[in-house]
Amino acid sequence: MKILTVSDKVEPFLDRYFDSAKVPQADMILSCGDLPPEYLTSLSTSMKAVVYYVRGNHDIRYAAKPPRGCVNLDGRLIRYRGVNILGLEGSRWYNGGPYQYHERQMRHKINCLRFQLWRRGGIDIVITHAPPRHVHDAEDRCHKGFNSYMKLIKRYAPAYFIHGHIHKHFSNPDERITIVNQTKVINTCGYTSFEIDDDKFDR
DSSP states (O other), rough: OOOEESSOOOOOTTTOOOTTSSSSSSSSSOOOOOOOOOHHHHHHHHTTTTTEEEOOOOGGGTTSSSSTTTTOOOOOEETTEEEEEEEEEEEEEEOOTEEEEEEHHHHHHHTTTTHHHHTTTSSSSEESOBBTTTSOOOOTTOOOOBBHHHHHHHHHHSSSSOOOOOOOOSSSSGGEEETTTTEEEEEEEEEEEEEOOOHHHHO
16 A cells, blocks of 8 residues: 655645656555645545545644545544554644643543554554654654653554654655654655555454
8 A cells, every 4th residue: 555644844746736647656645734724635636545634733724624535533543454543633732722732631642542442453553743752853842742652652563653743854765764663753744655565454
């Protein structure tokens, strides 16, 4: 299965200058937040792929105008083609805006999913807006990652943990990736794409 992940930055060649011959093929699109809802609608329509998303700390327009044909994955565990995917929105609390969470709130949110995670046999892909604490994050109040995400990785060992929020230019795709235990933690600022063998994940 071919997966395209996006966050934080609109890529003109995926949107305004869309050319199907140049765009990475995708069976599924995962959005990690801070993108205009119209952009996700456009991706869903032009690429004819299912789009799952979580909201970032700047996605205040989504409440009134959610992206059409796309699925909000926040706080949900879904299975797509045998792959278990979990979504968690938002950033660390810093000024009281929407989609901001204290550490204890995010911990509670994840704890409420424990029965589902057990029943479904774990997680294969996690998408979030913020990163895990001490992996790709920063020290200012807004851009610190969540300790509870590190605990999630250590407990459930997803194959991929994909986040946005941390703006960075990457000259090499490998610079996006940090391995934590068995999990590939990927900063998808802008976009990235990869392919998985979904038969390997089928339960």
